[in-house]
Amino acid sequence: MRRRTSLFLTLLAFALFATIAAWRAQQPVLLTPQLVTDRVVIPAPLLVALHGGDRFLTANLETMRLSATGMDDRGVDTGYLVRTQREVARLNACHEDNYYLANGLLTWGGAVDEGNEVLRAAVECRFWDEFPPFFYGINLSFFQRNNEEAARVLEIGAARSTQNGAAMLKLAVMLRAEQFADERLALNYLTQQRDSSADPKLKDMLDKRVIRLQGLIDLRAAQRKYQAEHGPLLDLQLLVDRAIVAELPTDPLRLGYELRDGHVELKKLKIAGLEEQP
Template structure:
């Protein structure tokens, strides 16, 4: 009798649940990030264990419904960098998801810490140097970091030094080089489909920037300085403005089209 009663309740609940309309994807805001000193105390003073577990937590909870929660990742990854700046997963995720997701300053800071801590690893220095050049136009700092990467490299020292020389000479179109670089990162993540999918959105975002800047060059060759992005569509150079899969978009600033940055509460742009 109990088994029949239980089965009847289960069947009734299943039928009722099937009639309930599916809810929209939830929006998670204000996720809790535990400060590094508190994590250190919780894990008995073992900062490496605390950093490992916090990195696993943010990797598992930092993405909902295919969208990265950039504000949460910024705060969480900074705490991990405070605990263990050498953490490999932390700096790699920061470069892929923060730097190219509208929080380049915060992502580059995680890389800076990793570069100083991981004295044997050329990748943090390379990522840091590349970001200093592409986002900040700081050629001197970028060249210094690339030289550091070359000193640590086991097989690509010449490539790093060549890039540093090319930066100094400013011989290439930066957005196209950046696109090639990001495509390589995406393709290298083939063993992690979720990461590859998120990096692919950054590739699409950068492809939009390349198309906009190319159209801007063609527009200004005939009409003078570009006043708004809409002029590229009105002139027939583009059928429509590129859609940014991260929904941040693009903007015209000081005569140059750039990627819009994410506005993070408490971490506004510094002058």
């Protein structure tokens, strides 16, 4: 009797299990995407040990891995890239792909300090390469408003360059000139740099900036004279109409001048989405 009862209960339990399993198998499966966080990044010393002691091979493999896994259809996993690229920089600060990725995905993706950290290591390691100083200098000026340090780094890049040295020196000079609160002091600085340059290409580039800045100074002087006689200046053409100046100065860069908040300013090349950066 006990055996029959046990067998009956066993068969009942199995039938119940089979029924539930069959019902569950017919239910629709809802997959909810889950954002992967806190991905594991192996420290550089352990990576070297896992790859037989070759840190250069390890850096190559890690860079390939992070370039393949650091970005998907949901976007860039910035935290993972920051941690991984730091380890790659520890393995081989000279790694070219690593500093390119750091500049494009980290610095210009919002992790400015972390991307610049990788670039700074590349500047020191790749003593022959002009591009890490160029990227780092631009980032220092654009994101961190550190024009003096940016100019110093760009000068390092200019010294390494065989073709772009004049352009980078020009950028360095212009960044330093922007730090002068008085436009006449800035003009004196630019003129001095132009006249002392032995590079014809750089001299020509700076000459255009000198002419442009001189035009700004002349327009501001004309604005002061106009406003003393006629009140607020609403249009630059009024300076010509009122015979304050014979004609508006020609900008050799073909950008020109404009009234902005009641002041004559240099027009700047505007790139959508970037000129509003804080």
